[in-house]
Amino acid sequence: xxxxxxxxxxxxxxxxxxxxxxxxxxxxxxxxxxxxxxxxxxxxxxxxxxxxxxxxxxxxxxxxxxxxxxxxxxxxxxxxxxxxxxxxxxxxxxxxxxxxxxxxxxxxxxxxxxxxxxxxxxxxxxxxxxxxxxxxxxxxxxxxxxxxxxxxxxxxxxxxxxxxxxxxxxxxxxxxxxxxxxxxxxxxxxxxxxxxxxxxxxxxxxxxxxxxxxxxxxxxxxxxxxxxxxxxxxxxxxxxxxxxxxxxxxxxxxxxxxxxxxxxxxxxxxxxxxxxxxxxxxxxxxxxxxxxxxxxxxxxxxxxxxxxxxxxxxxxxxxxxxxxxxxxxxxxxxxxxxxxxxxxxxxxxxxxxxxxxxxxxxxxxxxxxxxxxxxxxxxxxxxxxxxxxxxxxxxxxxxxxxxxxxxxxxxxxxxxxxxxxxxxxxxxxxxxxxxxxxxxxxxxxxxxxxxxxxxxxxxxxxxxxxxxxxxxxxxxxxxxxxxxxxxxxxxxxxxxxxxxxxxxxxxxxxxxxxxxxxxxxxxxxxxxxxxxxxxxxxxxxxxxxxxxxxxxxxxxxxxxxxxxxxxxxxxxxxxxxxxxxxxxxxxxxxxxxxxxxxxxxxxxxxxxxxxxxxxxxxxxxxxxxxx
Numbered sequence: 211x212x213x214x215x216x217x218x219x220x221x222x223x224x225x226x227x228x229x230x231x232x233x234x235x236x237x238x239x240x241x242x243x244x245x246x247x248x249x250x251x252x253x254x255x256x257x258x259x260x261x262x263x264x265x266x267x268x269x270x271x272x273x274x275x276x277x278x279x280x281x282x283x284x285x286x287x288x289x290x291x292x293x294x295x296x297x298x299x300x301x302x303x304x305x306x307x308x309x310x311x312x313x314x315x316x317x318x319x320x321x322x323x324x325x326x327x328x329x330x331x332x333x334x335x336x337x338x339x340x341x342x343x344x345x346x347x348x349x350x351x352x353x354x355x356x357x358x359x360x361x362x363x364x365x366x367x368x369x370x371x372x373x374x375x376x377x378x379x380x381x382x383x384x385x386x387x388x389x390x391x392x393x394x395x396x397x398x399x400x401x402x403x404x405x406x407x408x409x410x411x412x413x414x415x416x417x418x419x420x421x422x423x424x425x426x427x428x429x430x431x432x433x434x435x436x437x438x439x440x441x442x443x444x445x446x447x448x449x450x451x452x453x454x455x456x457x458x459x460x461x462x463x464x465x466x467x468x469x470x471x472x473x474x475x476x477x478x479x480x481x482x483x484x485x486x487x488x489x490x491x492x493x494x495x496x497x498x499x500x501x502x503x504x505x506x507x508x509x510x511x512x513x514x515x516x517x518x519x520x521x522x523x524x525x526x527x528x529x530x531x532x533x534x535x536x537x538x539x540x541x542x543x544x545x546x547x548x549x550x551x552x553x554x555x556x557x558x559x560x561x562x563x564x565x566x567x568x569x570x571x572x573x574x575x576x577x578x579x580x581x582x583x584x585x586x587x588x589x590x591x592x593x594x595x596x597x598x599x600x601x602x603x604x605x606x607x608x609x610x611x612x613x614x615x616x617x618x619x620x621x622x623x624x625x626x627x628x629x630x631x632x633x634x635x636x637x638x639x640x641x642x643x644x645x646x647x648x649x650x651x652x653x654x655x656x657x658x659x660x661x662x663x664x665x666x667x668x669x670x671x672x673x674x675x676x677x678x679x680x681x682x683x684x685x686x687x688x689x690x691x692x693x694x695x696x697x698x699x700x701x702x703x704x705x706x707x708x709x710x711x712x713x714x715x716x717x718x719x720x721x722x723x724x725x726x727x728x729x730x731x732x733x734x735x736x737x738x739x740x741x742x743x744x745x746x747x748x749x750x751x752x753x754x755x756x757x758x759x760x761x762x763x764x765x766x767x768x769x770x771x772x773x774x775x776x777x778x779x780x781x782x783x784x785x786x787x788x789x790x791x792x793x794x795x796x797x798x799x800x801x802x803x804x805x806x807x808x809x810x811x812x813x814x815x816x817x818x819x820x821x822x823x824x825x826x827x828x829x830x831x832x833x834x835x836x837x
Contacts, residue, residue: 230270230272233270234250234251234253234254237253237254237256237257237269238250238253241253241256254268254269254270257269261491262446262447262448262643262646262647263446263447263448263449263609263610263613264613265448265606265609265610265613267602267606271601271602271605272601273601275601275602275604275605276599276601276604276605277604277608280598280599280604280607282294283295283296283594283595284518286504286508286513286517287500287501287504287505288500288501288503288504288517288518288519289497289498289500289501289504289598289607290497290553290594290595290598291500291553291594291595292500292515292518292519292520292521292553292555293518294594295594296553296591296593296594296595297550297585297590297591297592297594298591298592298593298594300591301550301581301585301590301591302549302550302554302555302556302557302581302585302591303329303330303358303555303556303557304327304328304329304330304556304557304578304581304582304585305328305329305330305331305332305360305522305556305557305558306323306328306330306331306332306558306574306577306578307332307333307334307524307558307560308320308331308332308333308334308339308340308348309334309338309339309568309677309678310339310340310568310675311339311340311341311678312340313340313341313344313345313347313348314347316333316340316344316348317347317348317349317350317351319571319574320348320349320352321351321352322571322574323574323578324352324357326575326578326579327578327579327581327582328578329357329358330357330358330359330360330389330390330556331349331352331357331358331359331360331390332360332362332558333345333348333359333360333361333362334362334363334678335361335362335363335366335370336363336364336365336366336369336370337364337365337366337678337681338364338678338679338680338681339362339363339678342363342366342369342370342373343373345370345373345374345377346373346377346380349377354377354378354381354383354388354389355383355384355387355388355389356389357389358389358390358391358429359374359389359390360390360391360393360434360480360522361374361390361391361392361393362393362395362434363393364399364680364681365399365408365412365681367392367393367394367395367396367412367415367416367419368394368415368416368419370392370393371392371393371394371419371432374390374392375388375427385426385427385428386427386428386429387429388427388429388430389429389430390429390430390431391430391431391432391433391434391480392419392423392430392431392432392433393434394412394415394416394419394420394432394433394434395433395434395435395436396408396409396412396413396416397409397435397457397460397461397627397628397631398434398435398436398438398439398457399412399681400628400631400684401439401440401443401631401636401684401685402439402680402681402682402683402684402685403681403682403683403684404683404684404685405683405684406628406631406632409628413464414468416432416433416464417464417465417467417468417470418468419432419433420432420433420465420468420470420475420478421465421468421469421470423478424470424474424477424478431477431478431479431480431520432478433461433465433478433479433480434479434480434482434522435454435457435458435461435479435480435481435482436457436482437450437451437453437454437457437481437482437483437484438482438483438484438524438527439685440453440454440636440640440685441483441484441526441527441528442484442527442528442685442687442688443637443640443641443644443685443686443687443688444528444640444641444643444644444647444686444688445640445643445644446643447491447494447495447610447614448610448613448614448616448617449614449617449639449640449643450483450484450495450614451495451498451499451502451610451611451613451614451615451617451618452614452615452616452617452618452620452621453617453618453621453627453636454481454483454499455499455502455503455506455614455615455618456618456621456622456626456627456630457627458479458481458503458506459506459618459622459626459627460626460627460628461475461478461479462475462476462506462510463626465478472507472510472511472512473511473512473516476507476510476512476516476517477516479520480520480521480522481499481503481519481520481521481522482521482522482523482524483495483496483499483521483522483523483524483554484523484524484525484526484527484528485523485524485525485526485545485546485548485549485552485554485557486525486526486528486529486545486548487526487529487540487541487542487544487545487548488548489544489545489547489548489551490548490597490602490603490606491606491610492523492545492548492549492552493548493551493552493597493603494552494603494606494607494610495552495610496521496523496549496552496553496554497552497553497595497597497603497607498607498608498610498611498614499519499521499614500518500519500521500553501607501611502611502614502615502618503517503519504517504518504519520555521553521554521555521556522554522555522556522557522558523546523549523552523554523556523557523558524557524558524560525541525542525545525546525549525558525559525560526541526545527560527564527565527689528688528689528690529541529545529690530560530562530564530565530689531565531658531660531661531689531690531691531695532565532566532691532695533660533661533665533666533669533691533694533695533698534659534660534661534665534666534669535562535563535565535566535672536562536660537659537660538560538562538563538564538565539562539576539580542559542560542562542577542580543580543584545559546559546580546581546584547584547590550581550584550585550590550591551590551596551597552597553595557581559577559578559580559581560577561573561574561576561577562576562577563672563674565689566672566673566674567673567674567675567676567677568674568675568676568677569674570674617639620635621635621636631684636685637684637685640685641686644688648693649822651690651693652693652822652823652824652825653820653821653822653823654738654819654820654823655820656690658690658691658694661690661691661694661695661738662691662694662738662823663734663738664734665698665734665737665738666737667701667711667737667740667742693824694738694739694824697738697739697740697824697827697828697831698739698740700740700831700836700837701739701740701741701831701836702740703836703837704740704836704837710742710763711740711741711742712740712741712742712765712830712831712834712836713741713742713743713744713762713763713764713765713766714732714736714741714742714743714744714764714766714767714768714796714830715743715744715758715759715762715764715766715767715768715787715792716729716732716733716743716744716745716767716768716770717750717755717758717759717767717768717769717770717783717787718745718748718749718750718770718771719749719750719751719769719770719771719775719776719779719780719783720749720771720772720775720779721749722748722749724771724772724774724775725749725770725771725772725775728770728771728772728798728799729745729770729798731770731798731817731819732768732770732796732798732817733745735817735823735826735827736768736827736830738823738827739823739824739826739827739828739830739831740827740831741827741830741831744762744763744764746758746761746762750783751779751782751783752779752782752783752785752786753786755783755786755787755790756786756787756789756790757790759786759787759790759791759792760790760791764792765791765792765793765833765834766792766793766794766795766796766830766833766834767787767792767794767795767796768795768796768797768798768817769783769784769795769796769797769798769813770798773799773802776797776799776801776804776808777804780797780804780808780811780813781804781807781808781810781811782811784797784808784811784812784813785811785812787812788811788812792812793833793834794814794815794829794830794833795812795813795814796813796814796815796816796817796826797813797815797816797817798816798817798818799816799818800816800818801813801816815829
């Protein structure tokens with residue numbers, strides 16, 4: 211029998227441990243080969259990635275980056291999960307959202323969901339969804355003592371809650387068997403609409419519902435702390451955390467002033483967070499949220515299970531795209547995986563066509579089956595906190611928690627959530643963060659597949675019934691694809707009016723081996739703005755460029771080739787294109803010392819990786835005359 215040494219496996223014991231400094235020296239060597247001279251920590255910095263909230267992802271993490279102890283699942287500070295068993299027994303709650311105003315069609319969709327893997331319902335009620343008096347029809351045939359119901363009724367939350375409570379009584383559901391959340395969210399409503407005049411009245415009504423639930427409906431919560439409103443306005447992960455904490459604290463004050471104990475008040479709150487396709491940030495955000503809320507509960511005198519944050523994760527609406535919506539299935543798969551790994555109690559996968567209108571049956575089926583596959587085939591719920599112990603995840607959790615706590619404290623210093631909303635502090639800070647992110651999106655440093663990268667101009671549009679309009683007027687609603695979507699909409703209008711899209715002629719110089727890389731780059735760039743590239747013939751020179759340009763039907767052109775061929779041919783070809791009537795001539799790549807020569811020859815602009823694609827494409831459409 212082999213006896214393992216105390217410090218490792220037999221084979222590993224024969225080799226000395228590698229040090230961080232040795233690894234850095236290896237990195238230095240690799241960087242030197244790529245033309246970068248960086249020493250020591252600078253070499254490591256060269257491989258690091260800056261995230262939002264002042265956080266940097268490093269290329270290597272060690273045991274020193276992890277916490278001394280992250281605790282245990284089901285115990286304070288609940289970083290590793292609110293329940294000791296996690297989702298090992300039943301997985302997470304698969305919660306499907308329904309927005310369709312027709313109660314009969316909503317009922318058909320609800321029953322189909324519940325019969326095929328969904329375990330709870332999230333219903334939009336009121337002006338933006340099912341009418342309050344249609345709630346009974348929408349829930350016809352639903353076993354209300356088995357399927358939790360979560361309401362989202364905006365200003366009509368009181369009437370919707372009373373309707374649901376009456377429905378429980380009418381159908382013989384005992385108060386102790388009622389499950390779900392009445393969805394009162396006055397703070398979120400004020401943030402969405404900008405209307406603060408009715409806040410006090412709404413808070414009093416919500417507090418009354420919370421008191422009734424705490425006293426007589428142990429399985430019902432009354433209040434939703436919805437951080438999606440901040441996420442959809444462009445908030446960073448830390449800003450989403452800080453706003454949710456400030457909202458939660460505001461609710462503790464309201465509910466305890468209304469007569470509930472701090473423990474009972476905590477038990478009335480469910481926190482809703484966005485889950486994005488950045489899986490590690492999502493995992494760390496959910497873990498950090500539980501840790502931070504446990505701290506607030508502790509200083510409020512709450513301990514035990516009541517201090518564990520109840521979390522509902524929703525795949526991010528901000529990341530969803532209207533073009534090539536099928537890619538959204540991939541985004542929501544990664545996001546729901548991250549939500550499950552991060553320990554969310556309930557997970558909603560938005561259908562891939564969410565941004566196009568009301569989802570059809572196929573989209574809802576794919577959405578619910580996403581969780582089913584993760585739970586039943588990948589067995590994701592059987593491991594409690596599977597990311598725990600990862601030095602990277604633990605460090606990211608720590609850094610996000612600190613950044614989120616700092617923003618929460620700033621909101622509190624400003625007078626609390628309501629005051630920070632009313633005075634514009636939250637809108638200002640979130641707006642600044644979104645502006646920075648918008649620049650990354652415009653330059654495609656944050657690519658959006660199917661939109662800013664690898665767009666498909668020939669795709670058939672996916673059409674859906676229009677969704678009800680949610681009230682606005684407060685914090686904005688942003689989407690990652692919005693600026694490219696505006697460009698594509700201009701192209702679509704031009705197509706409808708003229709029968710063809712605006713075009714750009716790709717003047718490729720030399721053999722395919724010389725021009726393919728930059729021709730592909732240029733085609734990808736121009737298609738992101740709805741401009742159809744014409745690459746015919748495969749290659750041109752000064753003698754053939756004018757005729758090829760005229761035959762293309764384009765009004766702008768882009769030179770594509772290697773640096774060597776640019777030096778030999780680009781100036782002459784640019785002159786020929788200008789002479790043929792090109793309104794604007796681009797060149798793919800950096801000109802280096804040839805800039806002055808090329809500009810004199812007629813090159814108007816150089817398009818490069820990292821350049822402002824939105825500005826370039828907007829100017830092209832303007833020059834062509836696309837409205």
